[in-house]
Amino acid sequence: MTRNTTTAVRVVIADDQRMVREGLSVVLGAQAGIEVVGEAANGAEAVATAAALEPDVVLMDIRMPEMDGLAATRRVCADVPATKVLVLTTYDLDEYVYQALQAGASGFLLKDASAATLADAVRIVAAGDALLAPSVTRRLLGEFARLPRDTPRVPTSPELTPRENEVLVLLSRGLSNAEIAAELFIGEQTVKTHVGRIFDKLALRDRTQAVIYAYENGIVAPGDR
Incomplete structure (x- = not known):
């Protein structure tokens, strides 16, 4: 259609x-x-x-x-x-x-x-x-806080570059693209590019699924700052 x-x-x-x-x-x-x-x-x-x-x-x-x-x-x-x-x-x-x-x-x-x-x-x-x-x-x-703690904490996702991992962590903590840009001292358009590549590499639909991926794989945990 x-x-x-x-x-x-x-x-x-x-x-x-x-x-x-x-x-x-x-x-x-x-x-x-x-x-x-x-x-x-x-x-x-x-x-x-x-x-x-x-x-x-x-x-x-x-x-x-x-x-x-x-x-x-x-x-x-x-x-x-x-x-x-x-x-x-x-x-x-x-x-x-x-x-x-x-x-x-x-x-x-x-x-x-x-x-x-x-x-x-x-x-x-x-x-x-x-x-x-x-x-x-x-x-x-x-719900994340109640997940079993047998999932080991890992610092990064092996599929991503170091910068993309940094963006994923900040995205998972609820930061907007503008806030991520300010945190990493890069342009907002650059952040958008990184976010798009994260979605493509990890086969994610949107930011919500990126958050779930980060929590489920031990990259971030409830209470992280």
């Missing part, structure tokens, strides 16, 4: 509650540069709709019948790699945060977010960046 060449961000909304889908469609449809192109009532429909329409972003609910949002996220990220997944949930109590990000989700946002925040999140994820609600970030770090 040929992708839409317009500048509008094309979105599919996956949620098992019709009222929620309609509400999100109205909210996003009123935002400049965003077009809702499809809806899905369960995970299986989300996968099929994403494959058929190849949207820029799928807004994915976690708890859905037939196929939950976690399994659907994994399928969409594998089958339609150009499509980004932004997970939406009513509560930040889901036990699936860590798994959803491992499955390839580019962001995780609560449904109580404002219309402006939701629209910004869609644009951020569509642009290839990662986004997490602050409470979700805390939960993710808590």
Whole structure:
């Protein structure tokens, strides 16, 4: 299928509650540069709709019948790699945060977010960046803190150059490209180049997966500064 060449961000909304889908469609449809192109009532429909329409972003609910949002996220990220997944949930109590990000989700946002925040999140994820609600970030770090300590600490990733390893460590601590540039006394465009090479060499989709890689491989640990 040929992708839409317009500048509008094309979105599919996956949620098992019709009222929620309609509400999100109205909210996003009123935002400049965003077009809702499809809806899905369960995970299986989300996968099929994403494959058929190849949207820029799928807004994915976690708890859905037939196929939950976690399994659907994994399928969409594998089958339609150009499509980004932004997970939406009513509560930040889901036990699936860590798994959803491992499955390839580019962001995780609560449904109580404002219309402006939701629209910004869609644009951020569509642009290839990662986004997490602050409470979700805390939960993710808590999950890392509970990981078994039998993973040895390693100073670097062997696939990366020394400078790329430095960038990976700073990125994993939550620094922006501008902050990394200031820390390493290099240009912001140079940082962007390093980040892109890190993604390519480690087969990562975005900054969130880079953080997961660094924590899981012992390059950084919760509490590192």
